[in-house]
Amino acid sequence: MTRLAVIVLVLGGASTGAAQSSRTHLVPGVSVLTGVHVVPMDHDTVLRDVDVLVRDGRIAAIGRRLAVPAGARRIVGGGRYLMPGLADMHAHLYADEYVADSVAPHELGVFLANGVTTARLMIGTPVHLDLRKRIGAGTLTGPGLWIASPQFAGRADPHSRVVTTAAQARAAVREVAGLGYDFVKLTVLITPDVYDAVVDEARQAGIQVIGHVDPRVGVPKALEAGQQIEHFDGYWESMLADLAPIRQSVSDVGVYYPRNWQSLDWIDDGKLARLVGATARAGVAVTPTHTFFVETFAEPVPDSVVKARPDWAHIPPKMRDLYWNGRQRYWANPPSAARRARYVEVRRKLLTTMVDSGGTILAGSDAPGGLLGYGWTLHRELEHFVRSGLSPYQALRTATVNPAGFLKADADIGTVTVGRRADLVLVEGNPLADIRNTARIGGVMVGGRWLERPELDRLIAEAGRRLNP
Secondary structure (H helix, E strand, C coil), rough: CCCCCCCCCCCCCCEEEEEEECCCCCCEEEEEEEEEEEECCCCCCCCEEEEEEECEEEEEECCCCCCCCCEEECCCCCEEEEEEEEEEEEEEEHHHHCCCCHHHEEEHHHHCCCCCEEEECCCCCHHHHHHHHHHHHCCCCCCEEEEECCCECCCCCCCEEECCCHHHHHHHHHHHHHHHCCCCEECCCCCHHHHHHHHHHHHCCCCEECCCCCCCCCCHHHHCCEEEEECCCCCHCECCCCCCCCCCCCHHHHHHHHHHHHHHHHHHHHHHHHHHHHHHHHEEEEEECCHHHHHCCCCCCCHHHHHHHHHHHHHHHHHHHHHHHHHHHHHHHHCCHHHHHHHHHHHHHHHHHHHHHCCEEECCCCCCCCCCCCCHHHHHHHHHHHHHHCCCCHHCCCCHHHHHHEEEEECCCCCCCCCCCCCCCECCCCCCCCHHHHHHHHEEEEEEEEEEHHHHHHHHHHHHHCCCC
């Protein structure tokens, strides 16, 4: 039977992922998107000229010339492409540090305006927990939120839990698990004994460990623990040749130190391949946040381009000054062009060989760091993935199917298929032909709520006014 032989596919008894449904609101009512080309993402294909029926926030039917129920809202697709809502698996808010907490709900509108219907906030705060609750209750329209804990670190940082002993680590894990955070987030200066305590306590509490990998801990230990890894942290030190005269490399804050860039002359491609294979076999997902690292440290974007981007108008002055001054200092005396090129080459090789090996890559922006705004930067991340060698379909999976699987929400999000939540993005061109089409957004549906382009523009403008009053 072909995919369109069954003209009407009726929702009935579809599995509902409790984790996703508890943090998002499904809007009652019936809508139909007519004459769309569906990019379902369960296969590398397009279903051309079909209708999509949405009932009570879920996809109820997909087929040609569906009967439109009386009273249904009709959304004319006009030959545009309908793809799943996107997931940003590494995001932050300006309200985490630079503006008042009251601005945070408006920031979520920028995610939606960019087609991001699922977001993982990576340094959790009580404000985030409240936002998640409000979105679930339907009193706030926003993306489905997954929230990491306050960052576990060996020093005091904003929204952190300082963990320098095993006892501190265990107490902090119990605390954040009890507060309702979805993950334990590790950042800097985590020693091996603290790491072991975090992993053991998290396993007992039933909460997953994610985040950075301190070079003293190392990637092999993180893979054994099943930790989800951000930024390819720890990989750089693990890829150094045995005879390398330097053991410090460019993981995490190490990228800021010029002397550490010498280590790139000693990257062993054989170790890279073995490390990638081990990651894939361990079933550990990696979020490269490739755009942030490449554009901040390796391939400079002209100042004029940075200022012309839509993100620029949203950056609060305090943060803009901080990152702009840091950018000027770094690029006044950067690492050599050859080492920066090698850095990009290795990052790309890690990414493509991970996918080729069957590993799981998750798209994440790490915005709003580095003068990169959330929402817009996720689209840049997908472009960077394609430039690195992934096909548009492989790249788009990192922001749809892969996050859904990792979050154990694949019964709800990640594909345009019957029974899934109506988290949908209508775009002006085929993203499987040109990944840049993901950013050509005509409308967004979240949980069945339809947001036209003028409303999306209004959300962006309102956030801009709140961020820069």
